[in-house]
Amino acid sequence: xxxxxxxxxxxxxxLFSLLLLAALYTLFVWVLLQAGVGFFGIVVFAGGLxxxxxxxxxxxILATMGARILRPGEDPELEQMxxxxxxxxxxxxxxxxxxxxxxxxxxxxGRSPRHAAVAVTTGLLQRLxxxxxxxxxxxxxxxVHNRDMALITMASFFATxxxxxxxxxxxFMPLGGFGGGFGGNRRDGGNAALVYLAxxxxxxxxxxxxxxxxxxxxxxxxxxxxxxxGQPAQLMSALVKLNQFSRIPRxxxxxxxxxxxxxxxxxxTRSVLYELFQxxxxxxxxxxxxxxxxxxxxx
Amino acid sequence: MSFFDALFGRxxxxxxxxxxxxxxxxxxxxxxxxxxxxxxAGAVCLRPSEEQAFADALRQAEDVTRLYADEHKLTLELTxxxxxxxxxxxxxxxxxxxxxxHALGDTLADQGYGGALLAxxxxxxxxxxxxxxxxxxxxxxFYPFRPSPGKDRDEARELQLQTLLSPFLPIxxxxxxxxxxxxxxxxxx
Numbered sequence: 001x002x003x004x005x006x007x008x009x010x011x012x013x014x015l016f017s018l019l020l021l022a023a024l025y026t027l028f029v030w031v032l033l034q035a036g037v038g039f040f041g042i043v044v045f046a047g048g049l050x051x052x053x054x055x056x057x058x059x060x061i062l063a064t065m066g067a068r069i070l071r072p073g074e075d076p077e078l079e080q081m082x083x084x085x086x087x088x089x090x091x092x093x094x095x096x097x098x099x100x101x102x103x104x105x106x107x108x109x110g111r112s113p114r115h116a117a118v119a120v121t122t123g124l125l126q127r128l129x130x131x132x133x134x135x136x137x138x139x140x141x142x143x144v145h146n147r148d149m150a151l152i153t154m155a156s157f158f159a160t161x162x163x164x165x166x167x168x169x170x171x172f173m174p175l176g177g178f179g180g181g182f183g184g185n186r187r188d189g190g191n192a193a194l195v196y197l198a199x200x201x202x203x204x205x206x207x208x209x210x211x212x213x214x215x216x217x218x219x220x221x222x223x224x225x226x227x228x229x230g231q232p233a234q235l236m237s238a239l240v241k242l243n244q245f246s247r248i249p250r251x252x253x254x255x256x257x258x259x260x261x262x263x264x265x266x267x268x269t270r271s272v273l274y275e276l277f278q279x280x281x282x283x284x285x286x287x288x289x290x291x292x293x294x295x296x297x298x299x
Numbered sequence: 300m301s302f303f304d305a306l307f308g309r310x311x312x313x314x315x316x317x318x319x320x321x322x323x324x325x326x327x328x329x330x331x332x333x334x335x336x337x338x339x340a341g342a343v344c345l346r347p348s349e350e351q352a353f354a355d356a357l358r359q360a361e362d363v364t365r366l367y368a369d370e371h372k373l374t375l376e377l378t379x380x381x382x383x384x385x386x387x388x389x390x391x392x393x394x395x396x397x398x399x400x401h402a403l404g405d406t407l408a409d410q411g412y413g414g415a416l417l418a419x420x421x422x423x424x425x426x427x428x429x430x431x432x433x434x435x436x437x438x439x440x441f442y443p444f445r446p447s448p449g450k451d452r453d454e455a456r457e458l459q460l461q462t463l464l465s466p467f468l469p470i471x472x473x474x475x476x477x478x479x480x481x482x483x484x485x486x487x488x
Binding site: 127248 | 458
């Protein structure tokens, strides 16, 4: 396997989205400080929640997905595959979790490589070839190696605060808003509106910035998979399979047909706008990226 | 749906297409070479409208189908499911079933109620498991639906069938439209 060079363009885009996010957050904090409305309380509240999320998200996610941690020796082949990839990536071997569902999928979780778990579904193991499973695992191992879960959580810190403010305001504004109340003077009312507006704007812009950042991390994980396995083609065919399965609906035709009349866009529209809302790049873009990696490797 | 339909909230049901329906009959020998064996039944599923005119049109269409069924010694079964959809099921030789169900849809469409047709289902035996070809009238295309135990579906085989069958039948390319039809009256036939 020849070494892949660092993708300078990708790194620059990551840096750019983070810088924009930092600038946005700085401005947000400044506005909050200027307005001086219960900012400290919010930070403690959101900080507490984020700490909980930071420390327990892995167990939480595994529990909500119905994943079961494999005992050593339960699936020696899978364990060996993960152990080898972890060794290649130079991280401690993560725990392996199994989700009992036909839908082929995989995910990684955990705040640090030491506390990480990679989860696969039974459908993934059944429907993908060993080479494809390895490529998917290598993608998840790269997420662990790159500490993506922790990074995204941290990058979302002020976005989370902003969303709390917007939601709190939504619930309490009709009762007089925060800080203002019935006895509040006009200045307080103006401040509350300003804080609300700022939070709303920060919430929306950060949503797109974090999504963009997340997509760049996906490209990086695809790249990591290609480096670890040396076979981007395996990940490509795995992605095509996963995408096909996830597109086939489970909802009954008799329910779906009546619903579809309510949608303005046809169900299958894939526009440029669509990708902006997604945490993962579109299949086409990921395949393009992997195709380029393959050319790089075979050169 | 056009932009203005969306803007003004107009609901226009698409006209049904019948041509690909007949291609199923001529493609059956080809499907057989791919392992799909017709099991001698088919059914149309439609959403009844509350209007009296619709009830009349449906009765007329069902009469046409019943006449045809009697003439060709087919078994006709009418059922309503729990989702308030109406099913017309025919059992017999493939060509007769297809023609009979076509006559039903055609009569309904002539009366202006083609939009009520939701789908036609044809059960096959494929590698020892029940597999349906679902015909979407509005799209004029078929797609495979292979239920597996526990309200699950065997997408892997369905995707294989897409490749195997597309030389012979118009198969729906948009996987998002491959809606399952659970608990249908053809499940045990």
